[in-house]
Amino acid sequence: MAPTKAPDSSRRSDRSRRAIHDAALALVTEVGYRRTTIEGIAARAGVGKQTIYRWWPSKAAVLMDAFLDLAGRAAEDAGAGSGPGDTGESAPGIPDTGDLAADLKLVLRATVDELNDPALEAPTRALTAEGIVDAKLGAEFVHKLLDPQLALYVTRLRAAQEAGDVRADVDPRIALELLIGPLMHRWLLRTLPLTHAYADEIVDYAVGGLAPRA
Incomplete structure (x- = not known):
């Protein structure tokens, strides 16, 4: 008789973790962060509460871990389409084709798509909102x-400075807020649609102000 193969505990743990991640993200999307509970996550994932508490101290930690895993998988999927024919792109990072505006538009358009993706929008909003009242969670999120x-x-902005496309006196950390700030403001307030055209306009306005003056 062939020997019985012992169960692979690491594979079982991976399956349980993924089930818990999926359950946390699904519940936050369906009922919101406040109504999501450890009990609800456990029931949805088909595990005991003790399993969750063995790996995470709170539902915020579960959701943070789940969202980081989701974001990582989304980044992998986005990068899967790039091949040897793609030129001018340093990975990981923002493309550097020599055209700063075009590169930034490409990245901001991808950000618009992520923020409009229902699978990412609900957990992102939940973590953003909870991070405002929970300083520890907010710091971890950042x-x-x-x-x-x-x-x-x-x-990317420093590379543009070295190439002479951005003024030497510009602080890249402040400059990037000219790009990200308006996008997040419109997304958070839901005042107007978040579109590729809007992302392109942000880049045009920002890059025009960052470029060297004659």
């Missing part, structure tokens, strides 16, 4: 998710 993305803008 440190783990926002800062790495904003650093890519700083790198």
Whole structure:
């Protein structure tokens, strides 16, 4: 008789983690952050509460981990379409084709698509809103998710400075807020549609003010 193969505990743990992630994201989308509970996540994922508390201290931590995993998978999917024919792009990072406006428009259009994606919108809003009242969660959200993305803008803007496309006296960290700030303002307030055309206008206005003056 062939020996019985022992269950792979790591695979079981991975399946449980993914089920918990999916359950947390689904519940936040359906009922909102406030009404999402550890009990609800456990029931939706088909695991016990103790399993969740073994890995995470709170529902905020579960949602943060789930959202980071989702964002990572979305980034992988977005990068899967790039191939040897793609030129001028440094990975990971913002493309550097030599045309700053075109590169920024490409990235801001992708950001618009992410913010309008129902799978990403609800957890992003939940973490953004909760981070305002929960300083620890807000700091973690900024440190783990926002800062790495904003650093890519700083790198691209510094390269543009070296190429003479951006004034030497411009602070890249402040300049990137001219790009991200209006986009997030419109998205948060839901006053007007968030579109590719709007993203393009933001870039045109910002780059026009950053360019060297004759």
